[in-house]
Amino acid sequence: MMGFILADLRRFKGGALAVVVLIALSVALSVAVTLQERAVRLGSARAAEKFDLVVGAAGSETQLALSAVFLQPSPLPLMSGAVLEKLARDPRVSFAAPVGFGDSADGRPVVGTTTALVAALSPTLAEGAVFARLGEAVIGADVPMRLGAKIKPMHGAADSGGHTHVELAYTVRGRMAPTGTAWDRAILVPIRAVWQLHGMGAEAEHAHDHGDEAPDGAAAEDHDHAVHVEADAALDEHFDAETPGIPAVLVKPKTMGDAYRLRQEYRGETTLAVFPAEVLTRLYATLGDARSLLLAIAIATQAIVVAAILLVTIMHVGARRRQIGALRAFGAPRRAVFAIVWGELFLLLLAGFALGLAIGYGAARAISAALASTTAVHMPVEFARADLSLAMWFAALAVLVSIVPALSALRLSPAAALRA
Amino acid sequence: MLALDIAGLEMRFPGLDTPVLSIDKLHLAAGGGLAITGASGSGKSTLVNVVTGLERATQGSVSWGETEITRLPTGRRDAFRAAHIGLVMQDFHLFPGLSAYENVVLPVRLARRLKPAERERALHLLEITGIARPGQPIETLSRGEMQRVAVARALLSKPGVIVADEPTASLDRRIGGEVADLIVRLARAEGATLLVVTHDPALVERIGRHIVLDGGRIVEDAGKAEAA
Numbered sequence A: 001m002m003g004f005i006l007a008d009l010r011r012f013k014g015g016a017l018a019v020v021v022l023i024a025l026s027v028a029l030s031v032a033v034t035l036q037e038r039a040v041r042l043g044s045a046r047a048a049e050k051f052d053l054v055v056g057a058a059g060s061e062t063q064l065a066l067s068a069v070f071l072q073p074s075p076l077p078l079m080s081g082a083v084l085e086k087l088a089r090d091p092r093v094s095f096a097a098p099v100g101f102g103d104s105a106d107g108r109p110v111v112g113t114t115t116a117l118v119a120a121l122s123p124t125l126a127e128g129a130v131f132a133r134l135g136e137a138v139i140g141a142d143v144p145m146r147l148g149a150k151i152k153p154m155h156g157a158a159d160s161g162g163h164t165h166v167e168l169a170y171t172v173r174g175r176m177a178p179t180g181t182a183w184d185r186a187i188l189v190p191i192r193a194v195w196q197l198h199g200m201g202a203e204a205e206h207a208h209d210h211g212d213e214a215p216d217g218a219a220a221e222d223h224d225h226a227v228h229v230e231a232d233a234a235l236d237e238h239f240d241a242e243t244p245g246i247p248a249v250l251v252k253p254k255t256m257g258d259a260y261r262l263r264q265e266y267r268g269e270t271t272l273a274v275f276p277a278e279v280l281t282r283l284y285a286t287l288g289d290a291r292s293l294l295l296a297i298a299i300a301t302q303a304i305v306v307a308a309i310l311l312v313t314i315m316h317v318g319a320r321r322r323q324i325g326a327l328r329a330f331g332a333p334r335r336a337v338f339a340i341v342w343g344e345l346f347l348l349l350l351a352g353f354a355l356g357l358a359i360g361y362g363a364a365r366a367i368s369a370a371l372a373s374t375t376a377v378h379m380p381v382e383f384a385r386a387d388l389s390l391a392m393w394f395a396a397l398a399v400l401v402s403i404v405p406a407l408s409a410l411r412l413s414p415a416a417a418l419r420a
Numbered sequence B: 001m002l003a004l005d006i007a008g009l010e011m012r013f014p015g016l017d018t019p020v021l022s023i024d025k026l027h028l029a030a031g032g033g034l035a036i037t038g039a040s041g042s043g044k045s046t047l048v049n050v051v052t053g054l055e056r057a058t059q060g061s062v063s064w065g066e067t068e069i070t071r072l073p074t075g076r077r078d079a080f081r082a083a084h085i086g087l088v089m090q091d092f093h094l095f096p097g098l099s100a101y102e103n104v105v106l107p108v109r110l111a112r113r114l115k116p117a118e119r120e121r122a123l124h125l126l127e128i129t130g131i132a133r134p135g136q137p138i139e140t141l142s143r144g145e146m147q148r149v150a151v152a153r154a155l156l157s158k159p160g161v162i163v164a165d166e167p168t169a170s171l172d173r174r175i176g177g178e179v180a181d182l183i184v185r186l187a188r189a190e191g192a193t194l195l196v197v198t199h200d201p202a203l204v205e206r207i208g209r210h211i212v213l214d215g216g217r218i219v220e221d222a223g224k225a226e227a228a
Helices: A002-011 A013-048 A061-070 A081-089 A115-121 A191-197 A202-206 A217-221 A256-265 A276-319 A321-329 A334-375 A385-410 A414-419 B044-051 B074-084 B100-111 B116-128 B143-155 B173-190 B201-207
Strands: A053-057 A093-105 A108-113 A136-139 A170-175 A187-190 A248-253 A271-274 B004-011 B021-028 B033-038 B059-064 B085-089 B161-165 B193-197 B210-214 B217-222
Touching: A002 A013, A002 A334, A002 B100, A013 A061, A013 A276, A013 A334, A013 A385, A053 A061, A053 A256, A061 A248, A061 A271, A061 A276, A081 A093, A081 A248, A093 A115, A093 A191, A108 A191, A115 A248, A187 A191, A248 A256, A256 A271, A271 A276, A276 A321, A276 A334, A276 A385, A321 A334, A321 A414, A321 B085, A334 A385, A334 B074, A334 B100, B004 B044, B021 B044, B021 B217, B033 B044, B033 B201, B044 B059, B044 B161, B044 B193, B074 B085, B074 B100, B085 B143, B100 B116, B100 B143, B116 B143, B143 B161, B143 B173, B161 B173, B173 B193, B173 B201, B193 B201
Parallel strands: A108 A187, A136 A170, B033 B193, B033 B210, B085 B161, B161 B193
Antiparallel strands: A053 A248, A053 A271, A093 A108, A093 A248, A136 A187, B004 B021, B004 B059, B210 B217
């Protein structure tokens, strides 16, 4: 039986291959959509879970969350440095770390922050040590630099017409362990270095003599080129009311209740507090809609493919009437004829399904790898239990679909079939 | 070997007023031979289809030995044909992609497990029908060889009856003669009743009894005495 089916498929290998490829591609589409959506969702949820609460200047919640979690470059409005000071002293906060965006080096974001955030992201460093002077940096796991390398920060990004800061070159002192987040691509430097580079050292006047610029948003854009940064100056991570403006503060509250209370308190006219995970959940809802749409399209494609295959096989059965008639005439029982026609089509569907699964998985892996290389957010491509029921549905459908031509083969009268 | 008895047989097709086949009575002794001739459309193929159970009779009865096949349901008719009737057709109906040997045993294999004795018999039949290499792919054989393989296939299950529908019509004269000889010789050797539809006068002559069909009726029945 199997030998006959295989011999038969060999005879029609062109058509059989076309059917397998058609099914494989349509299955691959659904598989890739399902897996990729899950990968993006899981990946970004994992990337966000390190950041409980983000406080920034009043503006777009989404922008604030995306900037803090994915380090997406965007001009965030600055908020008063006094907020940082207040948060840092709040007993409900286990740590509050300022983040200063805006600079980049080789397309990687240079983020000004404090050692507390480095410790939170990577409790033990992969190598080296945390920055201890203004001119030192800690790099993310994916940054291809060696310890001791010099980093010349660039204001803005090279592709948007930025210019290099010539006043300071950071020295890489340490590398963080992989976190699976966008911060793996980042270069972390002391926040005060960023302020000074941008001439925002309002309180830095006791160290240097040019603290006359107001710590507002405009200052960050057209800063004084004559600034001087003392690379060997020691860190000062105590913030007071004189602290310059900052785009965002990452806050680790002590308890869940504290988190909600803090969010409530910092939602005001001048500040905004968000749970990045919550913002992302809202984005996923949109993503989920997109997934539903794509999946609906993929399933519709499959329906069309299945209909086309039905047409092809029914025509195929028509073209094989003589063969089927002959099988019956020479004594093959009807169940054998049924099994042959059914088995051939079922085999093709199964092969197409398996191939489609492999292609879809491969495509999702490739897309995830591409995304990870640009965002550094690790996106896990994995199958879930729910996929099993989808596979079951496909198998059941394949059984049913392949029965149709088999039944039509049964209805043929052998005498009529032989005359054809 | 099985005797054929036909009584009051009538075949009608929808939309046609007159029956395409109408045979009051026909008896063929077990082990006998019968050649059927007639112009195309005279009902020869319909007769073959009814006696082999490929088609259901509109009316009347067809019996092989004790079995009235016109009363059997489709599945049992198929089973009866598989067990007792060896078919040889004008177009061979062999299956490309399989070897000569695989073609001979295919009908049995599709129904059940092949017995070792059947395997032996298949190889033996291929030998006596003159197929030197049983493993040769069927599509590489000559037409004459293909029909020999078809004859071997027809004989595998030691059928009591051999029905051949224009077995030589698609072969050239010399090869056709050889195949005709093979069929008649093997049917006798196996003791099978032989029923042949043919245009070939030489084959008709070798069989002995000969009926002529016209408009679905037997208009001539020659050589009955010798055959009986």
